[in-house]
Amino acid sequence: MTLLLKNVTKRFGKHTAVNNLTLEIPENEMFGFLGGNGAGKTTTFRMILGLLERSSGDISWNGEKIDYEKSSIIGYLPEERGLYPKLKVKEQIVYLARLRGMNKREAADELQNWLERFEVPEYIDKKVEELSKGNQQKIQFISAVIHKPRLLILDEPFSGLDPINVEMLKEAVVDLKNQGTSIVFSSHRMDHVEELCEHVCILQKGTPVVQGSLREIKRSFGKKNLIIHADIPLDFLRDLHGVVRYKQTMEGCLLQITDENVSQNIFSELQGKGFVRKFELEEPSLNDIFIEKVGARYE
Amino acid sequence: MNKFWLITSHTYLTKLKTKVFLISTILILVFMLVLVNFESIIESFEGDEETKVAIIDESGELLDDLSLLPSTGGDSLIEPYSRTLEEGKSQVLQGEYEALVTINLNDEGLPEATFYAKNITDAELQMEIQQKLQQLKITIATAQLGIDEAAMAEVFSPIALDKITIDDSGKSEEEMNQARGIVYMMVTLLYIAVLMYGNLIATDVATEKSSRVMEILVSSVSPITHMFAKIVGIALLGLTQIAIFALIAIVMLQSKQDQIGGLIESFGLHNASFSILLYGVLFFVLGYLLYATLAAMLGSLVSRVEEANQMITPIMMLIVVAFFLAIFGMNVPESQIVTITSYIPFFAPMLMFIRVGLLEIPIWEVFLSVGILVGTIILFAVIGAKVYKGGVLMYGNSSSLKDIKKAMKLTKKE
Numbered sequence: 001m002t003l004l005l006k007n008v009t010k011r012f013g014k015h016t017a018v019n020n021l022t023l024e025i026p027e028n029e030m031f032g033f034l035g036g037n038g039a040g041k042t043t044t045f046r047m048i049l050g051l052l053e054r055s056s057g058d059i060s061w062n063g064e065k066i067d068y069e070k071s072s073i074i075g076y077l078p079e080e081r082g083l084y085p086k087l088k089v090k091e092q093i094v095y096l097a098r099l100r101g102m103n104k105r106e107a108a109d110e111l112q113n114w115l116e117r118f119e120v121p122e123y124i125d126k127k128v129e130e131l132s133k134g135n136q137q138k139i140q141f142i143s144a145v146i147h148k149p150r151l152l153i154l155d156e157p158f159s160g161l162d163p164i165n166v167e168m169l170k171e172a173v174v175d176l177k178n179q180g181t182s183i184v185f186s187s188h189r190m191d192h193v194e195e196l197c198e199h200v201c202i203l204q205k206g207t208p209v210v211q212g213s214l215r216e217i218k219r220s221f222g223k224k225n226l227i228i229h230a231d232i233p234l235d236f237l238r239d240l241h242g243v244v245r246y247k248q249t250m251e252g253c254l255l256q257i258t259d260e261n262v263s264q265n266i267f268s269e270l271q272g273k274g275f276v277r278k279f280e281l282e283e284p285s286l287n288d289i290f291i292e293k294v295g296a297r298y299e
Numbered sequence: 300m301n302k303f304w305l306i307t308s309h310t311y312l313t314k315l316k317t318k319v320f321l322i323s324t325i326l327i328l329v330f331m332l333v334l335v336n337f338e339s340i341i342e343s344f345e346g347d348e349e350t351k352v353a354i355i356d357e358s359g360e361l362l363d364d365l366s367l368l369p370s371t372g373g374d375s376l377i378e379p380y381s382r383t384l385e386e387g388k389s390q391v392l393q394g395e396y397e398a399l400v401t402i403n404l405n406d407e408g409l410p411e412a413t414f415y416a417k418n419i420t421d422a423e424l425q426m427e428i429q430q431k432l433q434q435l436k437i438t439i440a441t442a443q444l445g446i447d448e449a450a451m452a453e454v455f456s457p458i459a460l461d462k463i464t465i466d467d468s469g470k471s472e473e474e475m476n477q478a479r480g481i482v483y484m485m486v487t488l489l490y491i492a493v494l495m496y497g498n499l500i501a502t503d504v505a506t507e508k509s510s511r512v513m514e515i516l517v518s519s520v521s522p523i524t525h526m527f528a529k530i531v532g533i534a535l536l537g538l539t540q541i542a543i544f545a546l547i548a549i550v551m552l553q554s555k556q557d558q559i560g561g562l563i564e565s566f567g568l569h570n571a572s573f574s575i576l577l578y579g580v581l582f583f584v585l586g587y588l589l590y591a592t593l594a595a596m597l598g599s600l601v602s603r604v605e606e607a608n609q610m611i612t613p614i615m616m617l618i619v620v621a622f623f624l625a626i627f628g629m630n631v632p633e634s635q636i637v638t639i640t641s642y643i644p645f646f647a648p649m650l651m652f653i654r655v656g657l658l659e660i661p662i663w664e665v666f667l668s669v670g671i672l673v674g675t676i677i678l679f680a681v682i683g684a685k686v687y688k689g690g691v692l693m694y695g696n697s698s699s700l701k702d703i704k705k706a707m708k709l710t711k712k713e
Contacts, residue, residue, distance in 0.1 A: 013708065049518045051692060053710065068521050076518045082511020087313070092512075095309055099302055099519040143515065 002026050003048070003151055003182055008057035010043055010206075017043045019206040021057070025184055025199070027150075030177050032197035032214075033186040034286075036294055039203040041186040042079055045153050048184075049076060061151060072101030075149030079156045079186075081140050085129035089115075092128065093143055100147040107146060114142045118168060134161050141169060145176060152176060154185035158192055170196065190287040200286070202293055209293045214286070221289055225282040226255040226263050232274035237266060252278070256288065302520045303528045310503065310532025315539065323495075324540055328547055335551050350397040350424060353380035353387050358404040377431070388415060397421075400428060408443060410436050475657065478575055482629065482656040485579035486649045488541070490622040492583070493590045496537045497611060497618075500530060500591055501598030504687075505607035508599065513691045522688040526599075527680075530591045537587075575656050578665075585669070586648025589676050590614060596683035599690035600702045617645045625649040632657040642668050644675035685710050 003025040010018040018040040025031040035041050046052040048059055050066055059066060066074070084092050090111060097107035115121045118138045128136055137160060145152060157173070158166045173196065177183055187193050193200055200217065202210040210217055223244060228234060229252040237255060238246040242262030247254045257263060263281050270276055314320055333340065354377055380387055380399070387399040398416040405411050412432050414425060441451050504526075507513045516525055597610045624646055628637040632653050641651040641664075651668040654660050689709030693702065 046692070051514075051517060051688075068519075068524075071519045074518070076515065078511070078514040078518075080511045080514065082514065084507075084512055085510055095305075096515060096519070098305055099516070 002062060003184070004058070004060045004063075005044075005048070006058040006060075008044070008047060008059060009055045010040070010047060010052065011055045017206050018047070018054075018203075021201075021203075021206075021208055023201060023208075023211075025182050027182050028177060028180055029199065030173070030183045030185065030197045032193035032200040033184060033203070034188075034190070034193060034200060034290060035186070035203035038205075040206040041203060042155055043206075044203075045076070045155055045184070045186070048153065049074065071099075072147060073150040075100075075144040075147065075152040075181075077141060077144040077152075077154045077157055081137060083128045083136065083140060083143070086127060088125050088127055089131075089139055090124050093139065093146060096143045097146045100149075102147050110146045111142065114146065117172070118142075134165050137161060138165065138169070141172070145172070148179075148181075150181060152181050152183045154183065156187060157185055158187065158189065166192075190285065190290055194286045202290060204294050210289065217289065218283055218286075221284050221292075222259055223284055223288070223292075224257055224260050224263070225284055225288065226257055226266065227278060227280040227282060228252045228255065228266075228270070228276065229278035230270070230274060230276040237269070240266060240269065256284075303524050303531075306516075306520065306525055306528035307532040307535065310529055311535045311539075314499070314503070314533070314536050320536070320540075324543060327540075327544065331544065331547065332551070350376065351395070352377050352424070352428065353390070353396045353399045354378065355380050355384060355387060355399070355401045356403075357401050358410075377428075391415060391417060397424065398428070400432075402432070409440055478656045479629065481575050481579060482653055485583060485652060486622065486625045486629075489583050489586050489648060490618060490625075492537055492541075492587055493618045494615065496533050496587070497590050497594040497614065498608065499536070500533050501594040501607045501611045502604055503529060503533065504595055504598030505601050505604045508601070508691055509603050517688070517691055522691060523684040526592075526595050526684060526687045530588070530595055533591070534587060578652060578655050581669070582648040582652040585672050585676065589644060589648070589672065589679065590618060592676065592679045592683045596679070596686045596690070596703075599687040600693070600706060602694045621646045621649050625653055628653050629657070642671055644672050647672045682707075 003023070005021055005023040008018060008021045009016065021040075021044065023031070033041050033044070043052065047054045048066065050068070061070065064070075087095075090108065093111045094104060094107045097110070098104065102110070111124065112121070115124055120135060120138065123131060123135065123139070128139065131139065141157065144154070154173070158169060161169065170192070173183060173185075185193075185196075194214065197214060199213050200210070201208050228237075229249075234248075234253045237243060237253065240262075242258045242265065243255055244258060245256035255266070257266075260281060267279065270279075356379065377400075380396075384399075384401060387396070390396050391399050394417075398414060400412050400414050402410055402412045410432065412428075414428060416424075419425065437451070441448075507516065520528075593614045594611050597614070598607050601607050601610050621640075624636070624640055628634070628640075628650055631637065637650055637654060640646040641654050647668050651665065651672075655665055686703050686706045689706035690702070693706055693709060
């Protein structure tokens with residue numbers, strides 16, 4: 001059960017929205033899709049769902065074409081949230097679930113379970129417009145997963161939620177993954193992707209710039225972060241060989257260095273200069289990688 | 300249940316439960332009730348009091364003849380008045396009499412009269428008095444000429460004019476009346492249906508789009524299925540409403556059979572010609588489909604519900620034009636403009652139906668018109684489905700017909 005995108009390209013007239021994207025998302029895996037605004041994430045999702053025709057390339061699920069026959073195994077949470085504002089939660093979730101091939105009773109039972117899991121069982125007979133935005137989002141999430149899809153596409157699933165609700169939804173997503181659902185999700189929040197995904201792809205204006213397993217990406221990135229807390233001025237480190245970036249912090253500075261050997265030079269430079277409270281070498285964060293890969297091309 | 304019927308029934312049931320549906324149904328029912336009972340409602344305001352009109356014979360010679368004034372017809376009671384004109388006028392002002400009429404003989408010995416009233420707005424009363432005096436005049440004039448009454452009756456009896464079609468296939472007068480009634484009813488029905496339900500379709504699509512639920516819907520079912528399920532759902536809603544009205548109408552008619560039975564008969568609803576009804580249903584369905592497809596397509600282009608009305612204005616204009624052409628064409632079904640427009644798809648549902656209903660035209664003409672109509676519907680369905688597919692994913696500030704092109708581009712490969 002793998003989702004396969006092969007050399008997928010989407011052009012709108014002269015504008016290329018997605019350029020030669022190849023992805024493989026295995027079962028039981030959560031795949032992180034990153035990119036700035038307008039990078040082509042939503043367009044890719046819409047092509048996977050068949051809402052947009054691709055200009056070239058192939059998309060298949062388990063070797064088969066994805067069409068409306070498969071809508072019962074696919075779940076989708078669009079970035080632009082939307083439900084019928086005037087309908088009650090139960091009416092619309094049951095309707096949407098039936099469109100995904102569930103029967104009425106199953107859908108009602110599952111909805112009950114999900115509402116209890118999200119600690120909002122009292123919403124079942126409320127109109128959507130009466131709910132807060134965060135709670136509407138929970139309902140929307142339920143509509144995407146209620147039919148136990150094999151492939152789940154989540155476009156910015158955690159945006160606009162408070163930390164408690166983010167945790168609640170994250171847990172639900174991880175559970176679904178463990179039950180065998182393949183999940184593709186996009187986010188601006190690097191920390192969420194870092195926490196949840198084994199594989200990622202960073203899109204930059206439609207072109208994949210980084211792609212692969214998160215661990216591999218970090219290792220091959222090479223650069224490390226160095227955190228120093230000290231009572232002395234650290235400005236002079238800025239010009240040292242092997243220092244890529246220098247950022248002043250409250251208690252010292254944060255350096256990005258080309259490789260871990262550079263840290264040894266810095267360590268010896270600091271010796272005898274004064275009191276150093278913290279000296280820590282760190283793996284680069286996805287955020288650093290994103291900014292470097294995407295930011296560089298913006299210039 | 301397959302997805303098509305799921306969307307159809309969802310559309311139907313949610314709309315059925317809305318206040319708008321309830322209110323519009325009740326309003327139209329009230330309107331129907333008022334219309335049917337119009338006369339009795341007016342009467343109930345007027346009360347039972349008889350209108351009294353005083354008449355002064357200034358010539359002094361007509362008093363005997365005044366008894367000749369017809370007593371039947373009209374509600375006023377004419378009383379000879381023996382006091383002076385001035386007294387009579389003041390009594391009219393006081394409301395004891397509705398009006399005062401003075402009558403005199405002119406040089407030729409024929410009566411002439413003056414009508415005094417508080418105001419001369421009651422045209423009905425004036426007409427009644429005038430008619431009565433007219434008869435009085437005729438009686439006097441013919442008596443002067445020495446013609447007896449029997450001869451008079453013969454002079455005034457209406458001429459017998461039998462209208463018979465020589466062409467065997469031509470419609471008899473009775474058939475014509477029936478056909479005209481059915482045609483009129485069906486054309487009006489189609490007009491109202493397109494105005495009401497076309498609008499409903501466009502706003503419904505726009506509502507789903509603006510609430511952004513559309514993207515979820517079209518990821519579950521194909522936009523084409525969704526569009527046609529919507530059109531059928533609203534059609535069923537329309538049929539429900541029409542059925543309610545028809546049912547109420549039948550009940551009302553039965554309770555007032557004597558009063559408006561004649562009206563219905565002249566409309567030709569009894570012994571309705573079956574084939575005309577069949578054509579009526581055919582053209583109604585095709586006409587609805589054509590306009591509904593367009594409405595759904597245009598509704599899918601707007602981002603906000605408020606813009607939906609503006610967007611479908613052009614097709615609403617078309618149906619208004621079609622309706623006026625049809626009303627005009629009912630009187631001159633053989634005119635060239637009716638013949639030409641009966642092949643133009645937007646007008647064909649009404650104008651070809653008029654021709655088929657009122658004239659004897661070769662069957663191939665009907666087939667040709669229906670063929671063009673069906674072809675156009677299919678064409679618009681294909682285009683509409685494409686525009687719909689792109690349109691539901693398109694959000695922008697301005698909405699105009701130019702967006703059709705944009706939406707179609709969106710569904711293309713590049």
